[in-house]
Amino acid sequence: MILKNKDTIYGKKIRLSRGFNKIGNIKVVKANGEKLTYGYDEAYQVHRYRKNGSFYVEELVMLTPDNPISYTLMDIIINTGKVKLYHHNPTRMPNIPFVVSDSFHGYVRNQSDFTRLLNELDKCDAFREKFSEKVQRSRMNLSDLLAFYNANCE
Structure with missing residues (x-):
């Protein structure tokens, strides 16, 4: 787990919990048995392994800014x-895309959400020129659209 102050905490067990309408807690048990507790607002990323052994990284994101x-x-x-x-x-x-930026913060669940996001991205001339065809502007291509925007728009 990586904290917001950039410290890395290594543990053999990570447990997440949240009470109703409260900031959650992350409990870490280190290899030596030491137990540590952090609030969700203190943590940045959680690095874990799934049951099948694959490695993945999760980030704590606010659903509401x-x-x-x-x-x-x-x-x-x-x-x-x-x-x-x-x-x-x-x-x-299935997994639902969630976008965080200065101008759009939220799920891209349907065509309406996607259109609102595209309207924000279209404010960049390079983006609008590159993705001028309707077939290029598909929700299926969301990660490609955002990668291009990040690389070519300020």
Whole structure:
């Protein structure tokens, strides 16, 4: 686990918990048995292994801007640049894209959300020129669209 102050905490066991309407806690048990507790607002990323042994990184993201109670763990897809992309599975549904930027913060669940996001991205001339065809502007290409925007737009 990486804290917001950039310290790295190594543990053999990480447990997350949250009471109703409260900032959650992360409990870390180190290899020597020492137990540490951190609030969600103190942690930045959690690095873990799934049962099948695959490694993954999750980041604590606010579902609602400036609301620490809304911190939720999401899988990182794009974590560099002005626009960040996460995947979140709040239910048993497939992962839903979640975008964080200065101008758009939230899920891209449907065409309406995607259109609102595209309207923000279209403010960049390079983006608008590169993705002028309707077929290029698909929700299926969201990570490519955001990667281009991060690389070519300020």
